[in-house]
Amino acid sequence: xxxxxxxxxxxxxxxxxxxxxxxxxxxxxxxxxxxxxxxxxxxxxxxxxxxxxxxxxxxxxxxxxxxxxxxxxxxxxxxxxxxxxxxxxxxxxxxxxxxxxxxxxxxxxxxxxxxxxxxxxxxxxxxxxxxxxxxxxxxxxxxxxxxxxxxxxxxxxxxxxxxxxxxxxxxxxxxxxxxxxxxxxxxxxxxxxxxxxxxxxxxxxxxxxxxxxxxxxxxxxxxxxxxxxxxxxxxxxxxxxxxxxxxxxxxxxxxxxxxxxxxxxxxxxxxxxxxxxxxxxxxxxxxxxxxxxxxxxxxxxxxxxxxxxxxxxxxxxxxxxxxxxxxxxxxxxxxxxxxxxxxxxxxxxxxxxxxxxxxxxxxxxxxxxxxxxxxxxxxxxxxxxxxx
Amino acid sequence: xxxxxxxxxxxxxxxxxxxxxxxxxxxxxxxxxxxxxxxxxxxxxxxxxxxxxxxxxxxxxxxxxxxxxxxxxxxxxxxxxxxxxxxxxxxxxxxxxxxxxxxxxxxxxxxxxxxxxxxxxxxxxxxxxxxxxxxxxxxxxxxxxxxxxxxxxxxxxxxxxxxxxxxxxxxxxxxxxxxxxxxxxxxxxxxxxxxxxxxxxxxxxxxxxxxxxxxxxxxxxxxxxxxxxxxxxxxxxxxxxxxxxxxxxxxxxxxxxxxxxxxxxxxxxxxxxxxxxxxxxxxxxxxxxxxxxxxxxxxxxxxxxxxxxxxxxxxxxxxxxxxxxxxxxxxxxxxxxxxxxxxxxxxxxxxxxxxxxxxxxxxxxxxxxxxxxxxxxxxxxxxxxxxxxxxxxxxxxxxxxxxxxxxxxxxxxxxxxxxxxxxxxxxxxxxxxxxxxxxxxxxxxxxxxxxxxxxxxxxx
Numbered sequence: 056x057x058x059x060x061x062x063x064x065x066x067x068x069x070x071x072x073x074x075x076x077x078x079x080x081x082x083x084x085x086x087x088x089x090x091x092x093x094x095x096x097x098x099x100x101x102x103x104x105x106x107x108x109x110x111x112x113x114x115x116x117x118x119x120x121x122x123x124x125x126x127x128x129x130x131x132x133x134x135x136x137x138x139x140x141x142x143x144x145x146x147x148x149x150x151x152x153x154x155x156x157x158x159x160x161x162x163x164x165x166x167x168x169x170x171x172x173x174x175x176x177x178x179x180x181x182x183x184x185x186x187x188x189x190x191x192x193x194x195x196x197x198x199x200x201x202x203x204x205x206x207x208x209x210x211x212x213x214x215x216x217x218x219x220x221x222x223x224x225x226x227x228x229x230x231x232x233x234x235x236x237x238x239x240x241x242x243x244x245x246x247x248x249x250x251x252x253x254x255x256x257x258x259x260x261x262x263x264x265x266x267x268x269x270x271x272x273x274x275x276x277x278x279x280x281x282x283x284x285x286x287x288x289x290x291x292x293x294x295x296x297x298x299x300x301x302x303x304x305x306x307x308x309x310x311x312x313x314x315x316x317x318x319x320x321x322x323x324x325x326x327x328x329x330x331x332x333x334x335x336x337x338x339x340x341x342x343x344x345x346x347x348x349x350x351x352x353x354x355x356x357x358x359x360x361x362x363x364x365x366x367x368x369x370x371x372x373x374x375x376x377x378x379x380x381x382x383x384x385x386x387x388x389x390x391x392x393x394x395x396x397x398x399x400x401x402x403x404x405x406x407x408x409x410x411x412x413x414x415x416x417x418x419x420x421x422x423x424x425x426x427x428x429x430x431x432x433x434x435x436x437x438x439x440x441x442x443x
Numbered sequence: 444x445x446x447x448x449x450x451x452x453x454x455x456x457x458x459x460x461x462x463x464x465x466x467x468x469x470x471x472x473x474x475x476x477x478x479x480x481x482x483x484x485x486x487x488x489x490x491x492x493x494x495x496x497x498x499x500x501x502x503x504x505x506x507x508x509x510x511x512x513x514x515x516x517x518x519x520x521x522x523x524x525x526x527x528x529x530x531x532x533x534x535x536x537x538x539x540x541x542x543x544x545x546x547x548x549x550x551x552x553x554x555x556x557x558x559x560x561x562x563x564x565x566x567x568x569x570x571x572x573x574x575x576x577x578x579x580x581x582x583x584x585x586x587x588x589x590x591x592x593x594x595x596x597x598x599x600x601x602x603x604x605x606x607x608x609x610x611x612x613x614x615x616x617x618x619x620x621x622x623x624x625x626x627x628x629x630x631x632x633x634x635x636x637x638x639x640x641x642x643x644x645x646x647x648x649x650x651x652x653x654x655x656x657x658x659x660x661x662x663x664x665x666x667x668x669x670x671x672x673x674x675x676x677x678x679x680x681x682x683x684x685x686x687x688x689x690x691x692x693x694x695x696x697x698x699x700x701x702x703x704x705x706x707x708x709x710x711x712x713x714x715x716x717x718x719x720x721x722x723x724x725x726x727x728x729x730x731x732x733x734x735x736x737x738x739x740x741x742x743x744x745x746x747x748x749x750x751x752x753x754x755x756x757x758x759x760x761x762x763x764x765x766x767x768x769x770x771x772x773x774x775x776x777x778x779x780x781x782x783x784x785x786x787x788x789x790x791x792x793x794x795x796x797x798x799x800x801x802x803x804x805x806x807x808x809x810x811x812x813x814x815x816x817x818x819x820x821x822x823x824x825x826x827x828x829x830x831x832x833x834x835x836x837x838x839x840x841x842x843x844x845x846x847x848x849x850x851x852x853x854x855x856x857x858x859x860x861x862x863x864x865x866x867x868x869x870x871x872x873x874x875x876x877x878x879x880x881x882x883x884x885x886x887x888x889x890x891x892x893x894x895x896x897x898x899x900x901x902x903x
Contacts (some may be wrong), residue, residue: 060747091789092791092824096783096823101875102779104879111792314712374832377833380845435863438677439679
């Protein structure tokens with residue numbers, strides 16, 4: 056520990072102003088503050104500070120993502136085993152998934168942090184922690200077979216166009232992870248839609264069991280094949296095809312519990328998103344033309360299918376792109392849930408609506424906040440009027 | 444008689460080192476400092492030069508634009524030094540005390556039924572006590588030409604390790620009563636005093652007459668007068684109110700009963716680095732060296748670094764870092780001693796436990812030990828970032844104000860928005876807890892300060 060401190064102190068001058076590698080100042084600084092909480096002290100204002108910082112905040116989110124990630128790895132192996140009719144044991148399936156998923160995570164972090172460091176360097180800022188979460192979210196909302204170069208491109212697009220052009224972490228309008236998914240969705244649609252891409256190596260078609268489709272429950276539902284949909288329990292536990300991290304509602308709810316308990320994510324957004332989805336589902340049930348209609352599917356199924364839960368817990372709650380007023384958060388979350396279901400049910404082109412619903416509401420969050428702020432201002436003015 | 448207002452939002456920072464109720468000594472300083480920076484809105488004009496003899500109550504400086512507003516010497520003696528900073532800015536006037544405690548005698552008018560508001564105002568001005576009245580919006584020197592809507596006094600301090608005003612003011616009941624009677628002649632809206640629900644019946648201030656009493660319950664910042672005004676009678680555009688603290692109120696009382704300028708008060712010596720946290724009797728402007736023996740000098744060791752003491756005049760949220768050669772501020776009722784947090788903690792942000800660290804969030808485990816007190820130091824506990832997390836400030840600001848939007852309006856220098864979002868109702872101290880809890884380590888009080896300065900500049 057002391058040796059490490061010594062090493063850092065020894066090489067510090069090289070990276071400081073006037074040193075040979077001074078242009079890498081931000082990079083050095085990022086690594087130093089990663090290793091050691093800096094000895095910065097309060098200068099003006101308060102003399103003591105709460106011990107929470109953005110590194111801690113982001114760490115909690117990553118911990119909350121771990122159950123979904125681990126289950127995603129296992130499910131990758133499980134689905135592969137299912138598609139090939141193999142008899143892999145639990146750990147074999149997990150290892151298979153681990154080796155499929157790990158490269159995606161590594162590429163996502165390596166490329167994303169590379170861009171972040173470069174951006175911080177150009178601006179002369181400290182490196183922001185924002186990508187620590189985005190870098191984990193991006194692989195978890197991709198299909199397991201997405202080519203690494205497409206993933207890399209989408210990460211670059213997300214960080215540069217989705218975030219850095221606006222000024223970096225805290226300034227962006229749309230959730231960077233969803234921007235990356237939207238990029239793949241529109242630029243390489245064949246890599247992220249259809250029935251084949253959700254299960255590892257299914258597109259190659261080698262050794263696939265006859266008649267195995269690989270369709271996600273969402274695709275089944277959109278096609279009206281309600282008979283071939285998996286059971287509610289399978290969907291809740293996550294033994295279904297889908298993006299890596301989104302399948303297990305249970306694992307996501309464990310993450311949600313961590314986020315809510317630590318107070319890192321807004322419970323208002325989370326609850327209202329689920330409420331919006333459920334109520335819209337129930338409303339559609341009520342007006343469904345017949346029992347075979349998509350509208351008649353039990354509302355609760357919407358919550359456990361596709362990316363609804365993952366989006367509600369990890370993406371809608373992004374504080375930067377979400378609504379920033381406490382009242383606005385209720386409206387924002389509710390509308391996300393509502394829009395996601397509406398897009399799913401009424402738009403034949405997109406079986407999944409969560410991504411577009413969140414991006415749409417990201418766009419409208421400042422608009423929602425505007426009304427909340429205006430109501431505060433009006434209340435203030437009315438107060439003055441009453442007095443006089 | 445009184446209405447109770449319960450504030451749920453806020454936070455009592457569990458800091459170690461609250462003072463026990465005994466007065467360890469009475470200090471009669473050799474030297475004191477008068478700092479113009481203690482009086483917001485004062486544009487100081489020096490009235491004395493080095494070597495001049497002064498009495499307690501002799502004017503030392505005046506406001507340039509309103510020369511009738513005087514700042515007076517709290518002791519008798521000679522002007523030892525006029526300290527100036529960059530661009531010859533007047534920093535402080537050091538006065539060497541002759542320890543004779545000679546007071547200038549003022550002729551005071553009646554404050555009873557036949558009182559004349561003009562005469563009272565004149566006495567307050569000429570005795571230097573006018574400068575102790577603060578005017579809202581902005582917490583500046585009161586304008587002698589304007590009448591306030593009402594006058595507000597907070598009778599308790601909820602800040603971390605704050606002095607127990609029931610204890611420090613216990614011998615000043617009569618003086619405070621006279622102060623109230625005097626001030627009530629200067630407004631038609633009455634004098635409002637806020638007590639804390641926990642012990643309002645036991646508080647000596649409970650028995651004060653001719654005030655409207657309000658009871659507040661809840662954690663800090665319930666004791667901030669600005670928060671109280673917001674809930675009693677909020678300040679709208681164009682309105683002004685006055686505020687005054689209890690010690691200044693008692694000083695007005697002494698003036699109108701004895702005719703002398705007497706600022707003596709009891710302050711608390713507190714904080715994790717205070718040997719035996721207690722109270723001392725002194726006068727504002729006292730040098731830190733008079734209480735330096737209360738500080739635990741044996742350095743605390745953290746991550747291999749020896750941590751020196753930080754001397755704060757005031758509390759850890761709003762006080763000034765004055766150093767061991769500094770002087771107690773005019774309006775401060777405590778000195779807080781904490782450790783400088785100049786150490787580097789390996790993987791500190793990642794350690795799951797960090798039992799010595801406090802956090803409002805549950806990302807640490809301090810919530811498991813709600814009664815534990817912490818030896819917090821001045822470490823920033825992270826790096827400065829852009830605004831990322833939302834909904835945190837709202838947890839500690841018991842006002843109908845959208846903190847993030849007000850801050851952004853200030854940063855954008857949007858006067859209209861600042862006005863609409865509540866700049867008239869706030870001063871820095873109301874946002875101190877927001878600054879404490881901010882995960883992005885934003886200097887929020889500084890932003891509020893910029894906003895207020897901008898408003899003063901644009902609106903004058």
